Every structure is written in C-alpha cells, then in structure tokens.
Amino acid sequence: xxxxxxxxxxxxxxxxxxxxxxxxxxxxxxxxxxxxxxxxxxxxxxxxxxxxxxxxxxxxxxxxxxxxxxxxxxxxxxxxxxxxxxxxxxxxxxxxxxxxxxxxxxxxxxxxxxxxxxxxxxxxxxxxxxxxxxxxxxxxxxxxxxxxxxxxxxxxxxxxxxxxxxxxxxxxxxxxxxxxxxxxxxxxxxxxxxxxxxxxxxxxxxxxxxxxxxxxxxxxxxxxxxxxxxxxxxxxxxxxxxxxxxxxxxxxxxxxxxxxxxxxxxxxxxxxxxxxxxxxxxxxxxxxxxxxxxxxx
Amino acid sequence: xxxxxxxxxxxxxxxxxxxxxxxxxxxxxxxxxxxxxxxxxxxxxxxxxxxxxxxxxxxxxxxxxxxxxxxxxxxxxxxxxxxxxxxxxxxxxxxxxxxxxxxxxxxxxxxxxxxxxxxxxxxxxxxxxxxxxxxxxxxxxxxxxxxxxxxxxxxxxxxxxxxxxxxxxxxxxxxxxxxxxxxxxxxxxxxxxxxxxxxxxxxxxxxxxxxxxxxxxxxxxxxxxxxxxxxxxxxxxxxxxxxxxxxxxxxxxxxxxxxxxxxxxxxxxxxxxxxxxxxxxxxxxxxxxxxxxxxxx
Numbered sequence: 289x290x291x292x293x294x295x296x297x298x299x300x301x302x303x304x305x306x307x308x309x310x311x312x313x314x315x316x317x318x319x320x321x322x323x324x325x326x327x328x329x330x331x332x333x334x335x336x337x338x339x340x341x342x343x344x345x346x347x348x349x350x351x352x353x354x355x356x357x358x359x360x361x362x363x364x365x366x367x368x369x370x371x372x373x374x375x376x377x378x379x380x381x382x383x384x385x386x387x388x389x390x391x392x393x394x395x396x397x398x399x400x401x402x403x404x405x406x407x408x409x410x411x412x413x414x415x416x417x418x419x420x421x422x423x424x425x426x427x428x429x430x431x432x433x434x435x436x437x438x439x440x441x442x443x444x445x446x447x448x449x450x451x452x453x454x455x456x457x458x459x460x461x462x463x464x465x466x467x468x469x470x471x472x473x474x475x476x477x478x479x480x481x482x483x484x485x486x487x488x489x490x491x492x493x494x495x496x497x498x499x500x501x502x503x504x505x506x507x508x509x510x511x512x513x514x515x516x517x518x519x520x521x522x523x524x525x526x527x528x529x530x531x532x533x534x535x536x537x538x539x540x541x542x543x544x545x546x547x548x549x550x551x552x553x554x555x556x557x558x559x560x561x562x563x564x565x566x567x568x569x570x571x572x573x574x575x576x577x578x579x580x581x582x583x584x585x
Numbered sequence: 586x587x588x589x590x591x592x593x594x595x596x597x598x599x600x601x602x603x604x605x606x607x608x609x610x611x612x613x614x615x616x617x618x619x620x621x622x623x624x625x626x627x628x629x630x631x632x633x634x635x636x637x638x639x640x641x642x643x644x645x646x647x648x649x650x651x652x653x654x655x656x657x658x659x660x661x662x663x664x665x666x667x668x669x670x671x672x673x674x675x676x677x678x679x680x681x682x683x684x685x686x687x688x689x690x691x692x693x694x695x696x697x698x699x700x701x702x703x704x705x706x707x708x709x710x711x712x713x714x715x716x717x718x719x720x721x722x723x724x725x726x727x728x729x730x731x732x733x734x735x736x737x738x739x740x741x742x743x744x745x746x747x748x749x750x751x752x753x754x755x756x757x758x759x760x761x762x763x764x765x766x767x768x769x770x771x772x773x774x775x776x777x778x779x780x781x782x783x784x785x786x787x788x789x790x791x792x793x794x795x796x797x798x799x800x801x802x803x804x805x806x807x808x809x810x811x812x813x814x815x816x817x818x819x820x821x822x823x824x825x826x827x828x829x830x831x832x833x834x835x836x837x838x839x840x841x842x843x844x845x846x847x848x849x850x851x852x853x854x855x856x857x858x859x860x861x862x863x864x865x866x867x868x869x870x871x872x873x874x875x876x877x878x879x880x881x882x
Contacts, residue, residue: 358849373849420740439734443717443816444850451847452810453752468847513749517814519740550748550765552670553741
C-alpha cells in the first residue's frame, strides 16, 4: 500500500518599496493564498508578513524573498539578507531574511526584486531555457537583474542598471529626477521622472503625448547599452510604465535604429521575440521568490 | 625507480586585428618560445601560426586562441571558433579554431581576445580569486570581457562593450569615428577616434593636451555604466591608449564624481585598487590563451 504524501508548500515574499506581496503555493497555477499590503515601518510590515505565513494551515518548508534595495545578496556576508543603505526612511540595515528565518524557523532565500522576477520568468515564463537574459522593470524606479551564464547577477554588490547614463535626446533640457545622479536613465525615464517632468502621473499622459517618443528614446538607449554590455539572449521589460500599449513597439524600433545592424543574430531581424513583456505579468516577482524557495529546499 | 615526466607544453594565440602573438609554454615565467607577426591575409597569417607550432621541439597538447571579432564562441554552434562578420577585409567567416585543430591535430579552445585577456589576469594577474570582473582594452578599438559569476561572458553572441553610448561632454561637437554608431564610446574614445579628432596618434598628444580630460570623461562614463550594469569586483583597464601615465588616475576621479556615492562598498572609497592596469601588461592576452589551453587539457 502506498501513501501519497502531499508535496510541500513554499512561501514567497515580493518585498517592494511600496507594497509587499506574500504567497504560499507551488507554482503559477497553485497559489492557494496570496496577500498584499502597503510597505509601512519595517516592524509592522515584517510582522504582517510573519502573520500571513503563520496563519496558513501548514507552515511553508522554505521562503524566498525578492526585495527592494540596495540589499546584501551574498550568502557569505554577515549582512546577508539585509536591506543596506536605502534612501527609504527607516529601512536601512533591516535584516529581512533574518526576521523571516527566525520568525518561521525555516530556511530563507534572498535576492533583489529584479533577480527574483527574472528567476520567475526563467522557471515559468518568457526566459525558460535561457542562461543569459535580463529582466528590467520600469516603474517608480528602474531596475534590472536576471541570469548571466546561468547564475543570478551579483558581483561586488548587485547591478543597479537603472542608474546608467545615456545620451540626452536632442534639445532635451530636463535636469533629471534622480537624487544621486540627476539625468541617469532612472532620472530621465522612470515613472517618478515622468511625473516630475510632465506634472502628472504617466498613466494620465495621453497616447499621443510627446512624452512617449522621448520615453522610448531613453529606454531604447538604456536597452541598447545592456545588449552591448551583456549580450543577453532575451530582455523582458515589465513595470507600471510599460503598461502603456504602444511603448514597447516604439522601443523595439528605436533599439534597431541605434544598434544599426552591429549585433548580428537572427533574433535581431525582428525584435518582437527579443524584447518582450513578462509572461507572468505582475506575478513575476512573487513567483520568482517562490522558485527561489523551491531551489533552496 | 620513478621517472620524472616533463609537464606538457601548451600553445597560445593572441589573434589580433593588427598582429598575431603565438607562444608555447606553461605560464608567465615559462614561455620558451614567443613570436609575433602582422595580421595579413587569413591564409598567410594562419600558415605562419601553424608553422610556429610545428617548428617547436614538441607539439603543444592543446592550443588556446583569444581572437579579434566578432567571433562565434559557442562550442555548440556549427560556426564555433570562426571570426564571423568582421569589417576587417577577407577575415569574415574564417574558421580560426578549425584551421589550428586540423593543422595540429590537438584540441583548441577559442574565445574573444578580451575574455582571453581576462582569463590571463584571473589565473596569474590582477583578477585572481574574483568571480565577477571586467577586462577592458582601450586601443585602436575598445572592447571588454571577463567573468560574470565565474563564467566567461558570452550570452547571445558576446559583449561588444566598446560600443555603448554615453553622454557627450558639454560643448563637444565631434561627430565620432565609429562607422556603425558615430559617437558610441569607441567612436569617441578609442585610439582611432583620438587620431581622427586630433589629427595625430594618441601617443603624440602632449601630456597637458585638452584631449586627455575629454578622454577621461568618456572612459569614466563607460566604466560607470559597466559598474552599474554588472557590479564587477574589479575592473582591469589595458590597451595602448592607457599607457598615458596620468590617464587612469583622471578616470578614477571622474568615476567617483559620476557615481556620487551611490554604490556602497569599501573598495569605492579609494578606486586605486578597483580600477587597475593589467598585472600581466601586454602579455595578458597570450597568457590568457595559454590558460584556456590548460583548462581544456
């Protein structure tokens, strides 16, 4: 007589600067519980996270966290799993992974929000089978992560791709909205930058607004630089700003113009399959955190 | 009675667009034969390469090649080991690795010139013990390679870091010298670009020439972008243009100004140990090719 043991439940936390998303489950079609709540103080936010997992019928066997940052994703470091020196008030030096590990008594995997989303797309979405790809998010800020040669991108700290510098559009005199760099990519093309430049949120700008060709200029130069630096097999572009329907096609066209035939690969004849939206949509982050927990177990 | 077998000899080829360097040996202090000759036609150049190895007292057991490009470094590809579509006349679609493998009857490892130089520095030079670092060369052209997460940087094809786009220096109206992109980094800051802009080779420009602060501007923006995109643990900067004594300190200063404290790591307090010249000097490329041959055997 055989006994069918239920497959274990895993936990996932998408720790965003604006909201936390927590889930338990086994994959995109098996998420029995999901919750989201605003990011307030570390104490309150981590307490709500712990409460969510504790109220589940069974405790998850491991938890994955994809976090806003900057973070310390180095498992050999004494501050592994911490948010480090973030401009977000009260969140500097907060041990997110430690709070969950101690509070739940289970192992916790920890990485950047964008590496987590990239892992989600790698496991179940638009990056399946690839070993070098990027996941970019263009929202309140701009960030990038993914795999290089099959490994999550870390290095000295972790990439801060949103802050690279690209050429200005001709005649553009906007000073930029990044408190560190002014007119870096995030300072010119993030949701915050759009709102600072045009006086209203990106979602409220009309489809024919001159904001959009300019937005495509900056994002296309950023993406061209990432292509030339990393040679990714595919780039997934998500985030709130990318919900604008005509934006991704405009970016594809501009990237082709910028590269001017220099990168020779069949996929560059038509960037429709190269520059793509996340197959998992808004769930890439939390599902990536789930994949991280599963890899840990 | 024991017999001391001599350790085997390895072969190395630094296949440059201007010259080839070939060597046999076992490491930086054990290179019994080295030769260099100009890169002419593929037939003549590869024949001289084969002749060099054939005239050695013992045939090397494996050969490594670091090649100018673009190349195909994917061992699973039918055109692995080829130079692909290069602007260099007659060298497109040349099977460099195949010519050596068939001509010598030994295994051949193949990668970009900059990945090879990076491997040389990783084995014997300034990148020992690091798993994510860059090797940049600023010479006739600009190129970059190295390791990301312990793996040579490949991806879809391989990086073409020299062709990223960075902000112009205020008031700079030079159109740029890159035939593909005009004012990309290589178009503004390579040795060819310096000569096109100033009317004489970089080596002939005086130490106090305004060319040098401008050169530091472009290279510093390029390096800042690489830091933000890849988070390398160290960046090694070689190539003919970098022989100018005061250039690297100027670049370090400018990189600090550009990043403006955004990247938090102890090594960023003082970039002297972060942005460094190649410890192997001009021999990084050929020694890296030797390391590749040794890893193959």
